[in-house]
Amino acid sequence: MSISSRFAVGIHILALIELNKEGVTSSEFLASSVNTNPAVIRKLMGMLKKSGLIEVHPGIAGAKLAKELSDITLFDVYKAVNVVQEKELFSIHESPHPDCLVGRNIQNTIEPLFAAAQLAMEKVLRNVTLEDVVKDIATKENIC
Amino acid sequence: MSISSRFAVGIHILALIELNKEGVTSSEFLASSVNTNPAVIRKLMGMLKKSGLIEVHPGIAGAKLAKELSDITLFDVYKAVNVVQEKELFSIHESPHPDCLVGRNIQNTIEPLFAAAQLAMEKVLRNVTLEDVVKDIATKENIC
């Protein structure tokens, strides 16, 4: 199964806040670009806010980035929107039989292997910033 | 969300077939060790068989490995049990708005980044064999 698109949408939201920084980036505006419901966006904005990535205020239209673009990595977004918990990218079956040689050891044997795989994936996310994302979009549009 | 435990169970099955190679490893025997239903095991056995990792025959009790332990990587099991499709570890929201600068570029920008993260994870799986897993279990049991 796939990791929730909340992650991709979170990146979309942050990139659009940056590229629309002269304007007002409301949940309705974002929802239109993402093609979803404003309430879905507001829920994600809440998560991004809680993680200190954006600034939003009740009653005041628009969101602003709370950090420099180059200070926000994809990993920050990934953690903010809560798509994968630590050591839980792979699920391991519970209660294997303790009387069996394999059953009583499989969890402890597999866990560090799965953790290493997850960390390798997350390391890639740590090495990409939103600045990279925004620059790539600009390049595709021949803006720069 | 997490990747299906079919992966962990698949590893469990293969390790147990190896460690019980003097005996008969039936779906019922495996189900008891994994602590699930024999039909679940048989479905997984079918997948492992289809990928050429084990040999099973209708009407004949027991499964055997079809390859050397050191020739089976965790990645082979991962692909066999079909837990994550190529380039689909992360899902990307569909139909963002094409009239928006971000909307019309976000998918193409994000896709290679997500693919790179997925590949990094899979690379770790490619570098671990079932021999490593079985040896680790043996070590934990002070067998070697």
Add this chain to the structure above:
DNA sequence: ATTACATGTAACTAAAATGATTACATGTAA
């Protein structure tokens, strides 16, 4: 103050995936 409009948040829904379970067809060998 009231109006207009934004965010914050809860409740409800349909769709999809998972894992368990049951049942039965198919295949093998004694």
Add this chain to the structure above:
DNA sequence: TTACATGTAATCATTTTAGTTACATGTAAT
């Protein structure tokens, strides 16, 4: 033909997702 194994389909409860609706809360302009 009997006993028992694998192969496989149908069904079910649970969980997650993403969308939707509704409304409370907060701000600012009139």
